[in-house]
Amino acid sequence: MQAEPSQISDNDLLHAVARGDESALADCYDRYRLILFGLILRILNDRQEAEDVLQEVFLQVWRRAGDFDEARGRAFTWLATIARSRALDRLRAAGSRARLAEEAAREPTDEVGDAALDALNSEKSAIVRNALAQLTDEQRKVLLLAYFEGLTQTEIAERLGDPLGTVKTRMRSGLIKLREIIGAARDLV
């Protein structure tokens, strides 16, 4: 009926899900559960909540796969955006402020570098981590605070005690530099 799941492109997988193919959703889950659960867990720092959110994410994928438009970004970006939004919504929900403060106390750069990654994602992770490692600490910190804690530039400036203009510059230069470093390996990611 269809080719080996790992052979199907992410785009085709989402189109199949949009047609109501349950097995395509299962394949999508099998393909991205580790990295998306890692993302959610990184944001929430609570396995129970992270599993709840992961479940919400894939139900949303099931219901909204028809909204995916490859002209507006990669399938992975679409999936990661849903997962990140859901997790950040949960984080902002009542009772999560304490954890936010706890997260703030942690040094974001601690998360970069030395993990044993699963085979599927290890190469991509290695590229991204390598690229992040080449940024300045300040650039990296600003990007990670925005991405994993959902902070605006203004909030980051307040958190770090840096001028807003500086934060804007670091964010912009950081992401552009990341793109340049990853650019050569774009096909991989």
Place this chain on the structure above:
Amino acid sequence: MEHQDYQQLLVPHSLDALELSEARELEAHLETCAECRAEFVALRDDAALLTYSAEPAEPRPEVRARILESVRAERTGDRAGAVMTDKVVTMRPRANWNVWTMGLRVAAGLAFIALLIGLIVIWRREVKLQQDVAQLNHQLNTQQHELVRNRDVLARQREALALLNSPDAKRLQLAGSQTAQNARGSFVYDQKTGKAVFVADGLPATPPDKAYELWFIPKGHSPMPGRIFTVDSSGHALLPEQMPADAMGNAVIAITLEPKRGSAVPTGAIYLSSPKS
């Protein structure tokens, strides 16, 4: 804001790091600017790569099962089975749900016990009420019997009075025999109709297996049986009687003690008798 200004906003917007007002303004611009839109799509893809800097983690296998279960339930339109809100089937809420379920079960159990106790109380009241009603019924029956008896006695007394007042009434005095020396009686009868009344006093109490029997003994004839009766605790009796036509005139009236159901011929001792005419 100029095109270049919007370009400055593309990176922070790809990380959702703009303030709401700026983000709205940029979104409006993206609707009309293909160049910025293309750049934004590329930046968004780049930003999403930050996901890979997070440690991959394995969720429990139940998560996959739950997702597929919900999807299947949704497909079959089993809205009750699937949680249709975005909040889906969650794990901690499930724990809360269990607590609620347990609470509801305990409440239901308590309610059931309370209901049972209530039913027992009501049942016991019902039994008590039935007993009370039965007792009242018994009392009512007893009183009704007494009333009937009293009416009967009253009727006899009226009859006796009417007979005494009748111009055709004839009275026979009965005297106690050797067996019942203190006893005495009166037999009054209407000589036209034969309607009669008998009154006795001072008769000994009736033994349980015995009864007094009244006899009409016409001259030269065998005794004819009349009524069977008992006396009250004071040895008194009052009973209506009908004088047989054959006994009218000169019959002797006698009372004997007989077996309870009476006899066809006198077998016991004479207690009272009228004088021979």
